[in-house]
Amino acid sequence: MSGKQAKTLSDKQIKAVLGALEGSRNGSRNKVMFLLSLHGFRAKEVANVETMMVTDGAGSVADFISLEDKASKGKSGRTLYMSKQLKEAIAIYLKDRGPTESKYLIVTERSEKFDANAVAVFFHRLYARLGFQGMSSHSGRRTFISKAARKLSHVGGSLRDLQLMAGHKNLSTTQRYIDYDTDAQKKLIELLY
Numbered sequence: 001m002s003g004k005q006a007k008t009l010s011d012k013q014i015k016a017v018l019g020a021l022e023g024s025r026n027g028s029r030n031k032v033m034f035l036l037s038l039h040g041f042r043a044k045e046v047a048n049v050e051t052m053m054v055t056d057g058a059g060s061v062a063d064f065i066s067l068e069d070k071a072s073k074g075k076s077g078r079t080l081y082m083s084k085q086l087k088e089a090i091a092i093y094l095k096d097r098g099p100t101e102s103k104y105l106i107v108t109e110r111s112e113k114f115d116a117n118a119v120a121v122f123f124h125r126l127y128a129r130l131g132f133q134g135m136s137s138h139s140g141r142r143t144f145i146s147k148a149a150r151k152l153s154h155v156g157g158s159l160r161d162l163q164l165m166a167g168h169k170n171l172s173t174t175q176r177y178i179d180y181d182t183d184a185q186k187k188l189i190e191l192l193y
Contacts, residue, residue, distance in 0.1 A: 004134070005138075005142065006134065006135060006136040006139040006141075007133070007134040007135055007138075007139055007142075008137040008138075008139060008142045008143040008146050009038075009132075009139055009140065009143045010133070011070065013130075013132060014038070016130055017126065017130065018034070019128075020126070020129070020130060021034060026109075028089065028092050028093040028096045028097075029093050029096070029097065029106060029107075030092045030122070030126075031089050031093070032086070032089050032090055032105070032106065032117065033046050033106055033122065033123075034122075034126075034140065035083075035085060035086040035089050036049065036086070036140075037123070037139070037140025037141060037144075037145060038086075038140045038143060038144055039065070039080055039082070039083070039086060039135065039140075040080070040140075040141050040144040040145060040148075040165060040166050040167070041067075041140070041141065042072070042073060042116075042137075042138070042141060042167075043116045043117075043119040043120045043123070043137040043138075044071075044072070044073060044116040044119075045067060045071055045072050045073075046106060046114070046116075046119045046137075047104075047106065047113060047114045047115055047116045047118070047119045048070070048071035048072070048104070048113075048116075049067060049071050049104070049105045049106065050068075050071065050103045050104055050105060051094070051102075051103060051104065051105045052092055052103065053065055053066045053068060053071065053105070054066075054082075054105060055094075060091075061087050061090045061091045061094070063077050063080045063081060063082060063087070064080060064082060065079065065080045065081075065082060066079050067079070067080065067167075072167055073167065074169075076165060076169070077167070077168030078165055078167050080164065080165060087167060088106070100112075107121075117139055117184065120136065120137040122137075123135070123136060123137035123139070123140075124136060124137070125183075125185065127139070130139055141166075144166075145166055151185075159175070
């Protein structure tokens with residue numbers, strides 16, 4: 001990709017990825033990895049999220065992810081609410097995975113966790129297999145930020161909320177992730193005048 005931003009995923013592409021993962025080898029784990037990316041997780045965060053960060057004291061899947069700084073980039077740990085889809089996917093994955101010695105949520109068959117590079121390779125291969133051009137492990141994150149930016153006004157949120165959800169220190173960093181939409185620009189002008 002050399003200097004270019006990863007492309008965002010369309011709703012059709014998201015559906016295609018979820019369909020491809022359904023019933024595949026390690027499908028429940030891989031679905032969780034994909035959904036974490038669609039919740040704004042970096043490859044490093046997908047690799048480093050611990051099971052205790054997504055479960056409550058009783059071991060049930062919590063309503064939110066308490067992503068600690070140690071699992072994130074710098075000091076960009078944060079609390080993120082989980083979609084119903086991600087929460088259900090984690091519950092299925094934990095049941096499929098069974099007991100493990102690893103403290104990490106995403107485990108491999110040979111080691112206690114993925115590393116960030118392995119997560120990036122996973123996404124590269126997944127998107128290449130589906131014929132998606134310009135996609136990387138960052139595509140889910142960019143998709144999350146762009147889609148969330150478009151929905152903020154519907155829930156009374158601000159770009160500051162999105163900045164916190166993305167784990168960015170500066171709002172200008174968050175803004176660079178947001179795709180523009182010429183159709184939305186036209187609709188906005190029509191609403192104004």
